[in-house]
Amino acid sequence: MDKKYYNMKIIRNNIIPFKGFKAINLFGILFVRKNARIDDITLNHEAIHTAQMKELLYIFFYVLYIIDWLIGLMAYVSFSKAYREVCFEKEAYANEKDLSYLQRRKIFAFIKYLYSK
Numbered sequence: 001m002d003k004k005y006y007n008m009k010i011i012r013n014n015i016i017p018f019k020g021f022k023a024i025n026l027f028g029i030l031f032v033r034k035n036a037r038i039d040d041i042t043l044n045h046e047a048i049h050t051a052q053m054k055e056l057l058y059i060f061f062y063v064l065y066i067i068d069w070l071i072g073l074m075a076y077v078s079f080s081k082a083y084r085e086v087c088f089e090k091e092a093y094a095n096e097k098d099l100s101y102l103q104r105r106k107i108f109a110f111i112k113y114l115y116s117k
Contacts, residue, residue: 007047007050008028008030008043008046008047008050009028009029009030010029010030010032011029011030011031011032012033012034013031013032013033013034014033014034016031017031017032017033021033022036022037022038023036023038023042023046025046025049025050025053027058028050028054028058030043030046040099041096041097041099042096044095044096044097044098044101044102045092045096046092047102048092048095048096048101048102048105049088049092051102051105052088052092052110055107055108061088064087065086065088068085068086068087068088068114069082069083070082072085072086087110087111087113087114087116088110088113090110090113090116091109091110091112094113
């Protein structure tokens with residue numbers, strides 16, 4: 001994948017994300033633990049989230065993300081399972097190794113992952 005598709009500012013620090021996580025994408029800015037190694041797959045995963053955020057005008061991405069996560073939490077009673085079942089995460093994980101995915105991704109592609117298993 002051409003690096004121009006990542007188009008994310010990366011900030012390395014020891015505060016965000018919390019210990020145990022290597023990176024978090026907040027409003028298209030990638031916060032990475034200082035000593036964490038991030039590769040093209042991680043960058044592609046986060047770039048997919050940035051595309052999702054942009055098409056939902058950022059705030060609606062977070063509103064829908066939380067709603068989807070809460071529904072998953074009620075269904076699975078597991079924080080990690082609920083996280084993996086969020087439609088945005090399912091799209092990102094399903095396509096993170098395809099480094100050309102963003103070049104052909106259709107708008108609102110995450111919708112097909114809403115009720116997929």
